[in-house]
Amino acid sequence: MTTFLGMPVHAPRGVGHLRASEEFPVAARRALADTQLRRNLGKATTTIRAKRAVVVSELPDWEELRNAGQAIKAATLAGLGGYLEQLESSVTARGGTVHWARDAVEANNIVTGLVQAAGATEVVKVKSLATDEIGLNDALAAAGIAAYETDLAELIVQLGHDRPSHILVPAIHRNRTEIRDIFLREMGDVSPGLTDDPAALAEAARQHLRRKFLSATVGISGANFGIAETGTLCVVESEGNGRMCVTLPKTLITVMGIEKVIPRWADLGVFLQLLPRSSTGERMNPYTSMWAGVTPGDGPQSVHLVLLDNGRTAALADPVGRAALHCIRCSACLNVCPVYERTGGHAYGSVYPGPIGAVLTPQLTGIEDNASLPYASSLCGACYDVCPVKIDIPALLVHLRARHVEESRRAVPSAEAITMAAASWAMASPGRYAAAQQAGRAGRLLGRRGKISALPPPLAAWTRARDAPVPPAQTFRQWWRSQHRDDRPGSSVDGPG
Amino acid sequence: MHSIVGHVTQIALFATCLADTLFPDVPRATVTVLERLGHQVMFPMEQTCCGQMHVNTGYQREALPLIRRYVNVFEPYELIVAPSGSCVGSIGHQHAMVARRHGDEQLAVRAEAVAARTYEFSQLLVDVLSVEDVGAHYPHRVTYHPTCHSLRLLGVGDRPLRLLRRVSGIDLVPLPDAEVCCGFGGTFAVKNADVSTAMLADKMRNVLDTRAEICTAGDSSCLMHIGGGLSRLRAGVRTVHLAEILAST
Numbered sequence: 055m056t057t058f059l060g061m062p063v064h065a066p067r068g069v070g071h072l073r074a075s076e077e078f079p080v081a082a083r084r085a086l087a088d089t090q091l092r093r094n095l096g097k098a099t100t101t102i103r104a105k106r107a108v109v110v111s112e113l114p115d116w117e118e119l120r121n122a123g124q125a126i127k128a129a130t131l132a133g134l135g136g137y138l139e140q141l142e143s144s145v146t147a148r149g150g151t152v153h154w155a156r157d158a159v160e161a162n163n164i165v166t167g168l169v170q171a172a173g174a175t176e177v178v179k180v181k182s183l184a185t186d187e188i189g190l191n192d193a194l195a196a197a198g199i200a201a202y203e204t205d206l207a208e209l210i211v212q213l214g215h216d217r218p219s220h221i222l223v224p225a226i227h228r229n230r231t232e233i234r235d236i237f238l239r240e241m242g243d244v245s246p247g248l249t250d251d252p253a254a255l256a257e258a259a260r261q262h263l264r265r266k267f268l269s270a271t272v273g274i275s276g277a278n279f280g281i282a283e284t285g286t287l288c289v290v291e292s293e294g295n296g297r298m299c300v301t302l303p304k305t306l307i308t309v310m311g312i313e314k315v316i317p318r319w320a321d322l323g324v325f326l327q328l329l330p331r332s333s334t335g336e337r338m339n340p341y342t343s344m345w346a347g348v349t350p351g352d353g354p355q356s357v358h359l360v361l362l363d364n365g366r367t368a369a370l371a372d373p374v375g376r377a378a379l380h381c382i383r384c385s386a387c388l389n390v391c392p393v394y395e396r397t398g399g400h401a402y403g404s405v406y407p408g409p410i411g412a413v414l415t416p417q418l419t420g421i422e423d424n425a426s427l428p429y430a431s432s433l434c435g436a437c438y439d440v441c442p443v444k445i446d447i448p449a450l451l452v453h454l455r456a457r458h459v460e461e462s463r464r465a466v467p468s469a470e471a472i473t474m475a476a477a478s479w480a481m482a483s484p485g486r487y488a489a490a491q492q493a494g495r496a497g498r499l500l501g502r503r504g505k506i507s508a509l510p511p512p513l514a515a516w517t518r519a520r521d522a523p524v525p526p527a528q529t530f531r532q533w534w535r536s537q538h539r540d541d542r543p544g545s546s547v548d549g550p551g
Numbered sequence: 552m553h554s555i556v557g558h559v560t561q562i563a564l565f566a567t568c569l570a571d572t573l574f575p576d577v578p579r580a581t582v583t584v585l586e587r588l589g590h591q592v593m594f595p596m597e598q599t600c601c602g603q604m605h606v607n608t609g610y611q612r613e614a615l616p617l618i619r620r621y622v623n624v625f626e627p628y629e630l631i632v633a634p635s636g637s638c639v640g641s642i643g644h645q646h647a648m649v650a651r652r653h654g655d656e657q658l659a660v661r662a663e664a665v666a667a668r669t670y671e672f673s674q675l676l677v678d679v680l681s682v683e684d685v686g687a688h689y690p691h692r693v694t695y696h697p698t699c700h701s702l703r704l705l706g707v708g709d710r711p712l713r714l715l716r717r718v719s720g721i722d723l724v725p726l727p728d729a730e731v732c733c734g735f736g737g738t739f740a741v742k743n744a745d746v747s748t749a750m751l752a753d754k755m756r757n758v759l760d761t762r763a764e765i766c767t768a769g770d771s772s773c774l775m776h777i778g779g780g781l782s783r784l785r786a787g788v789r790t791v792h793l794a795e796i797l798a799s800t
Contacts, residue, residue, distance in 0.1 A: 086745055392731055392734070429738075433607060456610075456611045474608060475613055477604070478617060482620060483599075484598070507783075512741060515741045519744070519751065519780060520751070523574070528575060529572055
């Protein structure tokens with residue numbers, strides 16, 4: 055590992071799945087018109103929201119747990135370099151091998167090389183956002199290696215030649231009839247009489263996957279947590295397919311974002327209370343797999359950990375923005391977000407959608423490559439309320455908007471910048487402000503029966519769906535002046551005596 | 552926390568630029584209620600805007616003079632009220648942050664002090680003036696939408712509902728999914744007009760389901776959005792600010 059001295063690098067272009075082909079408002083408009091999508095998402099998020107609310111309300115110390123989670127993450131990031139080196143030592147001491155990947159290209163090359171060295175042409179995968187982020191399946195395919203997703207929802211996405219649309223439930227945008235159709239079309243070895251009964255669908259997937267588990271010699275996973283103190287890697291899941299992937303193959307390769315390290319074994323106790331309740335609305339998830347290095351004669355005998363940066367140190371360099379790296383990928387913020395619930399995850403164009411995606415993705419890629427994402431929120435704050443590690447997502451959105459505006463100030467300002475500067479100039483002086491109010495009263499000419507049905511740009515978007523109020527005959531300050539003299543504390547008329 | 556009961560209190564009114572310009576009945580109603588309760592209201596004429604629109608759109612440099620103006624204008628007053636959860640939320644959560652980001656620690660400290668004395672209307676009535684029955688009469692079927700910033704930034708909780716429940720003649724009906732955002736979001740309503748409209752549609756459906764004739768809230772901005780949608784639908788439902796209901800007799 056050579057030391058890289060210089061500015062942190064963003065996730066590179068042309069590889070992985072962090073960049074959209076179009077801006078959020080354009081993609082969102084198409085998603086909003088998809089009635090099936092709206093129904094699927096509305097149903098799924100409503101169900102998960104209710105389950106989460108119940109199990110969170112059971113814990114009297116939920117706020118203390120959130121505070122603890124936030125404190126552990128902040129302390130970890132403050133000493134990230136040291137903890138990562140400690141993790142490397144711990145994993146190495148227990149027979150594993152650690153690889154450092156500056157970006158998606160390096161990570162893909164490392165993993166591909168390891169699979170080739172193992173002589174494999176097939177791999178089974180645990181659901182992993184990090185490997186989706188870097189586009190590992192594409193890289194493996196280019197090297198002639200078939201990657202089989204074994205998480206049920208990831209399998210649905212893969213068979214449907216689709217993209218994940220949710221952090222926890224990548225196929226949340228599909229209903230069971232759509233899933234049946236995908237299985238019938240793509241699985242090959244499935245009974246043509248398959249129904250859309252959930253148990254039948256699960257059984258079809260189980261039969262399909264079992265053959266892969268028994269033949270694959272390489273498993274690939276992500277990691278929810280990597281414990282520096284012990285070298286333990288941890289995957290949290292519901293189906294047991296992850297357990298198969300991390301125990302059956304001879305070689306196990308784990309790709310982990312560097313922010314997933316936690317210092318101590320004891321820290322896991324906090325996060326294993328926060329994560330299942332926040333993500334699936336369960337008190338405890340069914341399968342928690344943990345392994346440290348190699349255990350002779352038991353499980354994979356060749357164990358690798360790829361530590362992935364891919365823009366994370368660039369996020370770390372922003373004292374405000376770095377809080378996005380606290381995320382434990384529970385997806386509670388997606389499930390409560392009124393924007394996400396209506397657009398779904400594809401509109402965000404990144405494997406990290408929803409509120410957390412809107413603050414994480416632009417930091418990984420550089421804001422200019424995802425400039426519409428920080429604006430994809432009404433700043434309603436529901437995400438902050440449910441975040442198990444108390445990431446103030448609305449404040450981060452506002453921060454990233456400011457960074458975007460500052461980074462794109464040009465010699466020739468945009469129309470928006472001119473408008474904002476003019477509004478600031480007008481409102482910085484009561485005289486100019488009152489004059490602007492008077493000018494705005496020209497809007498009265500647009501009014502019909504107390505409302506305005508069409509405004510000129512840039513406000514035309516307002517009146518596409520909403521009437522606008524007609525400016526009143528008298529502003530408040532005009533009315534006040536007609537009734538009172540100027541108020542100052544200590545003034546003769548109204549001030550404190 | 553101020554708690555001033557039983558004697559005349561001098562209160563400076565921050566009208567907010569939106570209500571001053573487009574909804575003057577809202578600050579007028581605020582004055583009416585406070586004067587009816589025996590308090591003295593002052594309106595510093597040098598006030599303009601809290602700067603929230605600039606901050607939330609990314610133009611913090613342009614917000615800075617507005618924040619400085621707010622602090623300069625309201626610093627002499629002991630108690631400040633605004634009929635807006637969103638503006639008070641911005642004053643409390645953004646003013647000092649923007650000042651610090653621009654290296655003005657002195658302004659940040661002053662802004663924090665002024666923000667600590669700035670109350671949203673329902674907070675002022677319930678927490679500071681210890682009043683729930685303001686002597687209002689309003690014989691209409693009303694549903695209340697808790698605006699996001701009043702609910703989640705300020706934590707006004709059920710204060711507005713406690714005030715409304717004490718209004719005589721009112722038929723107050725609960726709003727389904729009340730705590731879901733209406734989709735306004737400032738410039739979000741224009742930059743992401745389609746998503747904003749989709750959120751508005753669900754809010755309007757819930758409002759219409761209540762069979763209320765009035766939808767009320769503590770923010771003129773959200774009401775302009777909800778009311779603009781209802782008006783476009785000719786839905787037969789109006790939006791009225793909380794202060795206007797409390798001012799009615």
